[in-house]
Amino acid sequence: xxxxxxxxxxxxPLMSPAPLQxxxxxDPGETLGIISIFLDVIGFSLIGIVLGVISRNKSxxxxxxxxxxxxxxxxxxxxxxxxxxxxxxxxxxxxTVYNQNVNDLNFPIEQIEQQT
Numbered sequence: 419x420x421x422x423x424x425x426x427x428x429x430x431p432l433m434s435p436a437p438l439q440x441x442x443x444x445d446p447g448e449t450l451g452i453i454s455i456f457l458d459v460i461g462f463s464l465i466g467i468v469l470g471v472i473s474r475n476k477s478x479x480x481x482x483x484x485x486x487x488x489x490x491x492x493x494x495x496x497x498x499x500x501x502x503x504x505x506x507x508x509x510x511x512x513x514t515v516y517n518q519n520v521n522d523l524n525f526p527i528e529q530i531e532q533q534t
Contacts, residue, residue, distance in 0.1 A: 447477035451486025458493040463501065467494035 450473035458466035473487030 447473035454490025
């Protein structure tokens with residue numbers, strides 16, 4: 419039997435195994451999910467919600483879980499609710515302070531009406 423210098427039998431080109439193809443697929447929605455999370459954190463939660471939904475749909479279409487899109491979507495909803503509640507509380511505070519200051523002035527509206 420004819421041996422190769424390395425000590426292994428010579429390989430038959432017809433019998434050699436096919437080259438392995440890379441199966442390292444990446445999640446197509448992962449980048450959008452990360453951008454969605456980033457936008458949620460810096461205050462653009464409505465845009466983050468939209469990108470989270472798009473990311474999740476892209477990932478699911480490719481057969482992935484879409485975890486980053488789901489996280490972006492959830493964070494966007496939570497931050498939107500918190501921002502809305504904070505704005506409502508701030509508005510209520512401003513109205514209360516305004517009304518209190520107007521009442522403290524004791525502005526004699528009746529006297530102005532009598533003068534005209």
